[in-house]
Amino acid sequence: MNNINIKKISIRFVIALKEEAQVILNYFRLKLVNEKTIYPIYKNEEETHWLIISGIGRSNAAASTAYLYSYSKASIYTSWINIGIAGSDKGNYGDLYLVDKISTYQRKKSTYPSTMPKSTLPKMHLFTSDIPISDYTSYELIDMEGSAFFDIASKLTSKEFICLMKVISDGPKNDIKEITKSKISNLIKVNLYKIIDVVSYYERTSEAEFLIIDKPELFNDIKSKWHFSATQSFKLESLLRRIKIFCNKKDIEKLIKNCETSNSVINVLNLKIKNNLVNWSKF
Amino acid sequence: MIETIYVEEAIKNHPRTKFILKNFKKSRIILIDKYGEIFNKRNQNFRIQKSNPCLILAHKKDGFVLPAPEGFGIGSSKNFYFSHMYNCIYDCRYCFLQGMYSSANYVIFVNFEDFDIAIKKIIEKNINTKVTFFSGYDCDSLALENVTGFAKHILSIFKTYTQIEIEFRTKSIQKQPFLSLKPMKNVILAYSLMPKLMSNSLDNKAPSISKRISVISELASKGWKIGLRFDPLIHGENWKELYKELLENIYNNISIDCLHSVSFGTLRFPKRMFKDIFKLYPNEPLFTSPLSLNNNMISYDIEIEEEMTSYCKNLSLRYINEDKIFKCSI
Numbered sequence: 001m002n003n004i005n006i007k008k009i010s011i012r013f014v015i016a017l018k019e020e021a022q023v024i025l026n027y028f029r030l031k032l033v034n035e036k037t038i039y040p041i042y043k044n045e046e047e048t049h050w051l052i053i054s055g056i057g058r059s060n061a062a063a064s065t066a067y068l069y070s071y072s073k074a075s076i077y078t079s080w081i082n083i084g085i086a087g088s089d090k091g092n093y094g095d096l097y098l099v100d101k102i103s104t105y106q107r108k109k110s111t112y113p114s115t116m117p118k119s120t121l122p123k124m125h126l127f128t129s130d131i132p133i134s135d136y137t138s139y140e141l142i143d144m145e146g147s148a149f150f151d152i153a154s155k156l157t158s159k160e161f162i163c164l165m166k167v168i169s170d171g172p173k174n175d176i177k178e179i180t181k182s183k184i185s186n187l188i189k190v191n192l193y194k195i196i197d198v199v200s201y202y203e204r205t206s207e208a209e210f211l212i213i214d215k216p217e218l219f220n221d222i223k224s225k226w227h228f229s230a231t232q233s234f235k236l237e238s239l240l241r242r243i244k245i246f247c248n249k250k251d252i253e254k255l256i257k258n259c260e261t262s263n264s265v266i267n268v269l270n271l272k273i274k275n276n277l278v279n280w281s282k283f
Numbered sequence: 284m285i286e287t288i289y290v291e292e293a294i295k296n297h298p299r300t301k302f303i304l305k306n307f308k309k310s311r312i313i314l315i316d317k318y319g320e321i322f323n324k325r326n327q328n329f330r331i332q333k334s335n336p337c338l339i340l341a342h343k344k345d346g347f348v349l350p351a352p353e354g355f356g357i358g359s360s361k362n363f364y365f366s367h368m369y370n371c372i373y374d375c376r377y378c379f380l381q382g383m384y385s386s387a388n389y390v391i392f393v394n395f396e397d398f399d400i401a402i403k404k405i406i407e408k409n410i411n412t413k414v415t416f417f418s419g420y421d422c423d424s425l426a427l428e429n430v431t432g433f434a435k436h437i438l439s440i441f442k443t444y445t446q447i448e449i450e451f452r453t454k455s456i457q458k459q460p461f462l463s464l465k466p467m468k469n470v471i472l473a474y475s476l477m478p479k480l481m482s483n484s485l486d487n488k489a490p491s492i493s494k495r496i497s498v499i500s501e502l503a504s505k506g507w508k509i510g511l512r513f514d515p516l517i518h519g520e521n522w523k524e525l526y527k528e529l530l531e532n533i534y535n536n537i538s539i540d541c542l543h544s545v546s547f548g549t550l551r552f553p554k555r556m557f558k559d560i561f562k563l564y565p566n567e568p569l570f571t572s573p574l575s576l577n578n579n580m581i582s583y584d585i586e587i588e589e590e591m592t593s594y595c596k597n598l599s600l601r602y603i604n605e606d607k608i609f610k611c612s613i
Contacts, residue, residue: 081537100287101313112313112321117286117335123311158328205331212330212565241565272586274573278519281485 001209006073007204008210010078013051014065015154016145017235019184020052020084023192029275039064039070050074054145058130059106061145079161079202085142085169085184085196086225089136091124095139098198099164104147105146108160113150114160116201126166131175141166161209163202167191175236218252226262236262239269245277289315289388294342300357303340306430311336315398317341322386327403330563332387343392347401351417354612357510357544359415359448363405366421367392367433373423373454374487376569380421382556391427394573395436402437406444416450425453428460435460440469445469450510454489456498466506471543473510474499476533478525481517482570498534503541504605514548514611516591519573519584521543526595534602542603547595548611549588550574557581 015021018040024030028049030042031243039060040053054064054282061082068074072205089117091097098115100123115123127139128147136142153162167187188195219240222228228236243252259265288310294300304312315321318341351362369390371380392398393459402416418424422472428434434451438460441449450471461472477485478494503509511533516526552560554576561570574581581589596608 014381096610100311110314111318112315114332115287120286125313154326157434158326158327158331189298209328209331228499238561241561242571245568245571276573278482278568278572278573280484280517280519280525281569 002127003083008068008207008214010047010206011047012053012068012072012074012078012080013049013050013059014068014080014082014145016054016056016061016084016151017184019181020188021051023188024051024083024195025098038067041068043072047072054149057065057144058128058148062148062152065149066155069152069156070154070203073212074156076157077161077206077213078157079163079206080149080157081162081199081202082146082149082153082164083188084143084145084166085187086126086141086146086166087133087136087169087170087177088124088139088141088168089173089177090140091122091168093168093171094124094187094190095168096194097122097124097166097168099124099141099146099166100200102128102147102150102164103129103139104128107147111147111150111154112159113162113164116163116198119198119201124165124166134176135142136171141168146196160211161200161202161205165195165198216244217249217250218244222256222265226259226265228262230266232262236269237265239266239273242273246278247272285310285338286335286585287311288312288336289313289318289321289339289343290369291315291318294340294393297342297393299395300340302432303391303393303430307338317603318390322388322390323384325385325558327386329385329387332381336370336372337388338549338581339388339390341390341392342394343397344576346578348405348416351420354503354610355417357415357450357546357609358551359413360411361412361414363402363414364417364420365402366419366429367398368422368427369397369417370421371423372426373489375454375489375562376485376487376560376567377517377552378516379548379552379556381554381563382559383421388420389427392430395433399440404439405589406440406447413446413448415450416454417450419452423455424451425457426455428455428457432460438464438467441467441469452510452512454486454496458491458502461502461507461559462505466508470509471510472499472502472543475512475514476529477513477515478488478522478523478529481519485517492529496498497535499533500537501539507541508543509537509541510543511545512548512611514546515550515586516547516595517550518587518591522591523594526591527598530595530598530602534599539602542607544607544609545562546609547592547602549592550583552581554579554581566586 030044030051033041044049052064098121101110102113103110124140126141126146133142144215149189257266292314318339348363348365351364356362396562418504450473452473474495484494
């Protein structure tokens with residue numbers, strides 16, 4: 001996992017079939033959770049990576065995404081990844097594509113997922129259908145879950161944290177009826193390292209966001225020593241974020257050591273900033 | 284490198300769309316209905332988008348020219364602004380555009396001719412009034428000139444109406460179309476500047492101060508009117524020495540006759556906007572400055588603002604007359 005501090009990473013996979021998920025389950029060492037769940041849910045030991053088997057179709061994709069969010073207590077910095085097979089007559093059988101536009105029969109307007117920057121993977125427009133389609137001519141990629149996954153995931157986080165990847169499994173030259181469980185597993189397997197590369201990007205994105213929104217180092221310590229109201233807590237957090245740029249932990253502790261009330265803590269920190277002359281040569 | 288370009292279906296065959304797309308042969312083009320489907324939607328992360336923005340080509344329907352906010356002017360009784368683009372290729376940490384839109388993608392409106400019509404209407408309505416137009420309020424007016432050709436296009440209006448002023452406010456070092464044209468007395472090329480040390484930290488992705496000064500000097504020597512915009516003034520250690528060095532460097536290196544105006548503005552964020560920007564960039568040194576809430580604006584204390592403005596103004600008065608100095612108060 002690229003030396004990332006895994007405690008700060010948060011990844012959720014939504015995958016329709018067990019056969020599509022198996023390689024991911026193995027690679028990330030995800031194990032079935034030890035209790036009865038509506039959809040099968042897997043997680044790693046550190047609980048940073050979770051995977052749900054949604055089953056086929058838009059309803060399942062939507063319901064399972066929402067269910068995984070709630071069950072795994074996903075965060076605003078969680079990255080959501082949908083991986084699966086898709087039909088196409090535009091791309092090559094077995095190739096992996098990122099999705100940057102999604103359409104459906106049900107909705108006039110398309111949606112536009114972001115894609116990982118600077119990727120060499122090709123991108124395509126996905127059409128999500130409720131029934132298997134054998135006429136491939138009108139669309140670049142066809143699946144049965146993508147739009148619903150994206151719609152729900154978009155309500156849970158920013159679209160920069162959502163990714164859809166599709167491997168072409170059928171088309172005019174590869175009959176959909178010939179797809180077997182082992183073919184599906186193999187299609188994902190041969191693309192595993194490309195998939196891992198994309199997942200790594202979303203791990204880094206998730207971690208970077210965590211580091212930005214995480215409470216400043218001393219926040220909880222200070223809050224445990226003095227009583228802060230909700231408004232004061234907000235002020236304290238903001239002041240600590242600003243002060244830590246030019247003041248180390250020890251100096252901050254020294255500053256507030258003799259404060260008797262939460263108000264005086266805030267006043268002391270405020271005064272420190274008020275008197276700060278930014279040394280621009282340091283930045 | 285722009286990886287993805289969204290193009291409104293209705294303008295996919297517009298000649299200007301084709302002209303712009305020629306610059307991005309490797310980009311992926313995605314057709315959309317309206318730019319609002321991509322731009323300024325909720326659930327977007329501005330900071331992540333800003334690291335790899337997309338371009339959106341769109342058709343603007345209304346609001347081509349708007350009255351400039353009070354305090355934006357440089358001496359005219361009526362001030363208007365227009366923006367052929369939303370968002371900026373630079374990433375300056377004090378810029379209000381960080382809190383303006385929830386999307387960091389760039390929108391370029393290709394129907395320049397509708398801007399022409401709106402500008403001409405305002406000119407005709409105010410024929411006996413001193414009017415200034417400002418290009419680039421929601422963007423940098425020249426930063427993408429090599430792609431859009433907007434400045435070149437719009438200048439033709441101001442060739443006809445020589446009594447009407449237009450200001451292009453920029454941090455770019457784009458010299459065209461000005462180097463290939465005869466200087467126009469009613470055109471002001473206004474450059475945002477601050478000491479190098481501060482600019483290095485705050486003006487992300489923008490050309491260096493020395494490059495900007497070199498372009499100012501070159502365009503001034505060709506006879507173009509120059510505006511100097513020290514907006515915002517940035518506080519910090521040795522700020523007096525830093526601003527003295529900057530101001531003297533500029534005044535000693537450009538032809539003073541070509542100076543149209545100099546303006547000083549203080550660092551100000553509306554409260555709500557500051558909250559959004561601070562949330563995006565909580566580790567920014569700018570926010571360790573002594574900023575506080577005054578009249579619903581986050582700014583330096585009034586004493587700091589006044590000291591900085593009068594110090595820079597007094598230094599400038601050694602080189603230019605007072606009637607060329609303005610205070611930018613938005």
